[in-house]
Amino acid sequence: MSRRFTLMYIPDSGKQARRIRVSHRFVFTAMLVFLLSTALMGWLIVDYYRQGFDQQHFNQLLVENSEQRQQLKQMGRDLDGLRREMIVLTDADARVRGTLDSSAENSVVQPVAIGGALDTSPADMTELQKQINDLRLAIDLRRESQEEVRDLLNDKQSLSLSTPSGWPTKGWLTSYFGMRPSPYSGRRKMHEGLDIAANTGTPITATADGVVIKSTTESGFGKVVMIDHGYGYRTTFAHNSKLLVKSGTRVKRGDKIAEVGNTGRSTGSHLHYEIHLNGVPINPRKFL
Numbered sequence: 001m002s003r004r005f006t007l008m009y010i011p012d013s014g015k016q017a018r019r020i021r022v023s024h025r026f027v028f029t030a031m032l033v034f035l036l037s038t039a040l041m042g043w044l045i046v047d048y049y050r051q052g053f054d055q056q057h058f059n060q061l062l063v064e065n066s067e068q069r070q071q072l073k074q075m076g077r078d079l080d081g082l083r084r085e086m087i088v089l090t091d092a093d094a095r096v097r098g099t100l101d102s103s104a105e106n107s108v109v110q111p112v113a114i115g116g117a118l119d120t121s122p123a124d125m126t127e128l129q130k131q132i133n134d135l136r137l138a139i140d141l142r143r144e145s146q147e148e149v150r151d152l153l154n155d156k157q158s159l160s161l162s163t164p165s166g167w168p169t170k171g172w173l174t175s176y177f178g179m180r181p182s183p184y185s186g187r188r189k190m191h192e193g194l195d196i197a198a199n200t201g202t203p204i205t206a207t208a209d210g211v212v213i214k215s216t217t218e219s220g221f222g223k224v225v226m227i228d229h230g231y232g233y234r235t236t237f238a239h240n241s242k243l244l245v246k247s248g249t250r251v252k253r254g255d256k257i258a259e260v261g262n263t264g265r266s267t268g269s270h271l272h273y274e275i276h277l278n279g280v281p282i283n284p285r286k287f288l
């Protein structure tokens with residue numbers, strides 16, 4: 001036996017009232033259907049607005065994405081520009097190294113080629129970052145290389161300025177480097193320099209940059225000047241009539257240091273010129 005509700009319908013106009021008897025289950029079902037429909041409607045409404053919002057957000061993302069892709073392209077182009085400059089620098093570096101010939105061959109830093117095709121635009125930020133890192137590395141190497149080249153150039157220039165070169169005075173060769181009979185004893189003796197005959201008072205100039213380490217009078221060499229040039233080079237100027245520098249004086253190639261004379265064991269006005277390399281006398285003729 002089921003429980004039932006009785007609904008009464010009573011119109012205004014004095015017509016007959018109606019009675020409707022409905023089951024309990026029917027009421028329950030009707031209420032459930034009503035609640036579910038309301039919930040569904042509510043959900044549809046919320047979903048509609050949310051979709052609208054998502055679409056807007058999506059559109060915004062599309063715009064941002066397109067902008068970022070443009071930026072990435074631009075950065076890629078900038079990067080290409082930098083790479084091209086690096087190639088020019090690398091090329092210049094290689095040419096400078098070429099002129100430095102063999103000295104550059106022992107270099108730790110070799111000219112570095114910049115790898116990668118030039119026209120590849122970075123596909124994404126990771127790629128861009130990688131390309132930037134590569135370029136940074138290349139720049140670091142280039143900087144090291146340039147510093148090394150500069151050092152090499154400085155060394156080369158310094159060595160060149162410190163290597164004896166040219167005639168120390170105006171005159172003519174009267175005695176060469178090597179074994180010869182001594183003008184005094186007649187026995188064969190090593191002549192460790194060149195004799196350049198010139199009038200007393202003829203200027204004598206330094207043949208390379210250096211520091212005067214001796215400017216004094218000795219029994220054999222008479223008034224003598226010795227210059228240390230570094231890199232193992234020393235030059236000696238003997239039999240002078242006048243000394244124009246003091247020990248410790250810094251001289252440049254071409255600076256006047258003394259005047260030709262006939263002091264010490266000498267048989268006429270001349271300059272006795274010696275070059276020593278690492279303490280060993282070498283033939284100055286090759287340096288004139």
Ligand SMILES: [Zn+2]
Binds near residue numbers: 191194271272
């Ligand atoms: Zn001599």
